[in-house]
Amino acid sequence: MTDTPRAADRYPIRTATLETVDAFVAPLNLAFADIPDPGDEERRTWEPDRIIAAFDGTEPVATAGALTFRLSVPGGEAAAAGVTLVGVSPSHRRRGILRAMMRHQLDDVRARGESIAILWASEGAIYQRFGYGLATLGGTFEIERGGAVFARPAPVEGTVRLVDLEAAMGIFPALYDRVRVETPGMVGRSETWWRWIMLRDTDHMRGANGMKFLAVYEADGQVEGTAVYRVKPDWDDRGPNGRLVAVEVLATTPRATRDLWTWLFEVDLVRLVRAVRGPVPHPLQLLLADPRRLGFTVGDAIWLRVVDVPAALVARTYGRAGALVLEVRDGFCPWNAGRWRLDIGADGRGSVEPATAAPDVTLDAADLGATYLGTFRFSELARVGRVVENTAGALLRADEMFAAARAPWCSTMF
Numbered sequence: 350m351t352d353t354p355r356a357a358d359r360y361p362i363r364t365a366t367l368e369t370v371d372a373f374v375a376p377l378n379l380a381f382a383d384i385p386d387p388g389d390e391e392r393r394t395w396e397p398d399r400i401i402a403a404f405d406g407t408e409p410v411a412t413a414g415a416l417t418f419r420l421s422v423p424g425g426e427a428a429a430a431g432v433t434l435v436g437v438s439p440s441h442r443r444r445g446i447l448r449a450m451m452r453h454q455l456d457d458v459r460a461r462g463e464s465i466a467i468l469w470a471s472e473g474a475i476y477q478r479f480g481y482g483l484a485t486l487g488g489t490f491e492i493e494r495g496g497a498v499f500a501r502p503a504p505v506e507g508t509v510r511l512v513d514l515e516a517a518m519g520i521f522p523a524l525y526d527r528v529r530v531e532t533p534g535m536v537g538r539s540e541t542w543w544r545w546i547m548l549r550d551t552d553h554m555r556g557a558n559g560m561k562f563l564a565v566y567e568a569d570g571q572v573e574g575t576a577v578y579r580v581k582p583d584w585d586d587r588g589p590n591g592r593l594v595a596v597e598v599l600a601t602t603p604r605a606t607r608d609l610w611t612w613l614f615e616v617d618l619v620r621l622v623r624a625v626r627g628p629v630p631h632p633l634q635l636l637l638a639d640p641r642r643l644g645f646t647v648g649d650a651i652w653l654r655v656v657d658v659p660a661a662l663v664a665r666t667y668g669r670a671g672a673l674v675l676e677v678r679d680g681f682c683p684w685n686a687g688r689w690r691l692d693i694g695a696d697g698r699g700s701v702e703p704a705t706a707a708p709d710v711t712l713d714a715a716d717l718g719a720t721y722l723g724t725f726r727f728s729e730l731a732r733v734g735r736v737v738e739n740t741a742g743a744l745l746r747a748d749e750m751f752a753a754a755r756a757p758w759c760s761t762m763f
């Protein structure tokens with residue numbers, strides 16, 4: 350086991366309680382140079398018994414937390430830890446404290462029976478060493494309103510109305526869940542999450558992006574889409590120079606997708622429309638006459654760590670029947686290391702057993718994280734030398750097995 354007894358011994362790790370949690374997370378503000386916001390209600394979503402701190406004497410100098418999630422995986426859901434609140438005080442950085450906290454946390458995730466851990470990384474270089482692989486992508490664009498011309502203009506079919514937080518609470522979660530169940534990478538959101546993070550608006554949350562709007566799209570009397578967006582008004586010598594930021598646009602029908610984006614492109618006094626953490630590929634790449642005008646850029650979104658190989662592999666379904674022997678290398682979670690035989694039946698469900706047969710494919714835990722939801726294919730990882738094919742045809746078989754019906758996407762920043 351790759352452990353760092355020195356850091357763990359020198360800076361003992363303890364678990365928070367409801368009473369101590371504020372002190373435990375204090376190093377986070379120092380790590381992110383973030384001034385605490387007295388109105389911050391994000392703490393309502395915290396789970397104190399999943400928050401740890403490393404102590405130098407009596408002082409907490411580093412912290413890490415996790416949220417209990419249901420993660421959509423192809424064909425189902427898996428219990429997952431959503432790693433968050435990670436920070437080490439600048440006075441104690443690069444002494445192995447993060448590594449010690451990761452060790453502690455992944456042991457705890459395993460003990461809780463969660464087969465997967467996911468996270469958003471502040472810096473992409475941090476977590477691969479702990480077995481996290483890049484598991485979903487996120488798309489960002491910024492388009493001048495005038496450039497947002499649809500390739501196949503169509504009459505608007507439904508209506509959009511703006512709602513307040515209370516009304517949104519009765520609409521947005523249900524619509525989101527319809528999208529979530531069929532989109533690998535999405536996570537279940539608690540009522541607290543909806544009320545205090547997703548739908549609420551405060552000065553602090555606004556930052557540079559202005560007021561939050563909650564829009565509901567209906568057609569034939571049914572809710573088919575929702576949009577959360579912000580508008581920052583501005584003026585210059587050429588007139589209105591407002592900026593709209595689409596935070597989350599969800600649609601269950603093609604017309605909802607098209608009509609909601611039409612709505613967003615027609616908000617008055619706005620010159621630029623920006624979207625962050627959108628799906629990849631993005632529906633507007635197919636809907637616009639000139640998608641290049643989006644200036645679409647793709648970045649890393651969530652990173653995924655398979656904590657329990659057999660449990661994670663049976664939690665999802667597969668694109669075709671067949672068998673595959675995987676040799677997994679895993680220095681940080683050695684219980685995963687070794688050969689696993691995955692058998693997929695005609696119903697797409699898998700069973701997993703430890704194997705002695707020669708492996709078809711050899712890969713690291715982080716590579717399994719990158720392929721697990723279906724974002725990257727085994728053959729893509731092989732082409733850059735990360736996955737090794739030991740038996741001819743195994744990569745193609747693995748690609749077909751692990752393919753997801755829908756591109757993975759996580760729109761929840763945690």
Ligand SMILES: CC(C)(COP(=O)(O)OP(=O)(O)OC[C@H]1O[C@@H](n2cnc3c(N)ncnc32)[C@H](O)[C@@H]1OP(=O)(O)O)[C@@H](O)C(=O)NCCC(=O)NCCS
Pocket residue numbers: 380381435436437438441442443444445446447448449469470471472474475478
């Ligand atoms: C990122 C952070 C948590 C690292 O903590 P730390 O205690 O200094 O990390 P460790 O000393 O345990 O380092 C473990 C390994 O990760 C590497 N590492 C740590 N931070 C890194 C970074 N930002 N980029 C690249 N590598 C990093 C270390 O070099 C070390 O590598 P090694 O195992 O090959 O020796 C800390 O610098 C921090 O709080 N940064 C600001 C807030 C932040 O970004 N938090 C993460 C939120 S997702």
